[in-house]
Amino acid sequence: METVGTAVDALPRPGLRERKKQRTRDALVRAALELIATRGYEGTTVDDIAAAVDVSQRTFFRYFASKEEVAFFVSRLAEAHVLEAVRERPPGEAPLEVLRRAVLDSWDGINEAVERLVPLELHLRVYRMIESTPALLAAHLRRAAELEEELARIVAEREGLDVDGDPRPRILVAAFGGVIRVAERRWSTGGDVSVAAMRELLTTCLDHVGPALAENWRTNGSPVRRTET
Structure with missing residues (x-):
């Protein structure tokens, strides 16, 4: 029994390998964003990112398929939260x-x-750099289209609709995505680039969806004003 006990004690703790892999992945994400924020997206290579974490290029590619994937990893995390939040809204x-x-x-x-x-x-x-970096902007727009398609399918399922037979879910999500895009652009080029400013601007833009689509602009509503510092 003592021999068995000693052997069991010598085994790695459950999940230790997974935690080590997560630490490496997170370190690669942090290094990538630091380098991109400092040198720019085009000025940062996969070798630079790997060297900053003291791992090989081969190790980098075990975690990420490309520089683009690691650059947008945090954004994907945020998108996953939104998708889950949509699924959990009350019927x-x-x-x-x-x-x-x-x-x-x-x-x-x-x-x-x-x-x-x-x-x-x-x-x-890094998020602010999207508008001024063609490669990032192209990737951002492509990923936004993928997110919109997923959202449209979730909305259609919630409403009991066939997303390919009823255009309304995709129309709604396209309009909503456009509002998000307007808010992002105004925030990224404005004077106040804080999180609070982004939330305030996004809320204001979302509040204007109804009036922008349905009201007579000459007689109703007021334009969304740029957030000032």
Whole structure:
């Protein structure tokens, strides 16, 4: 029995390998964002990222398929939170309100999840670079289209619709995605690039969806103003 006990004690703790892999992955993400924020996306290579974590290029590719994938890893994490929030909204809620509440109500949880991985300030610095970096912008728009398709399918399922037979889920999500895009662009080029400013601007843009689509602009509503410092 003593021999068995000693052998068991010598075994690695359950999950130790997984935790080590997660630490390496997280270190690669942090290094990638630091380098991209400092040198720019085009000025950062996979070799640079791997060297910053003291691992080989081969090790990098065990975790990420490309530089683009690691650059958008944190954004994918945020998107996963939104998708889950949409799935968990109460049944019977209007589809547009589902999307609105899913984004705004999960805001703090998203930021907490990001901060467990990288400093929020670092994520925001890279996020701001999207508009001025063609390769990042192209990837961002492509990934946004993929997210919109997934959201449309979730909305259709919630409403008991065939997403390929009824255009409304895709129309709604396309309009909603456009609002998010407008908010992102105004935030990234504005004076105040804080998280609070982004949330305020996003809320304002979402509040203007109804008036922008249905009202007479000459007689109703007011334009969304740029957030000032």
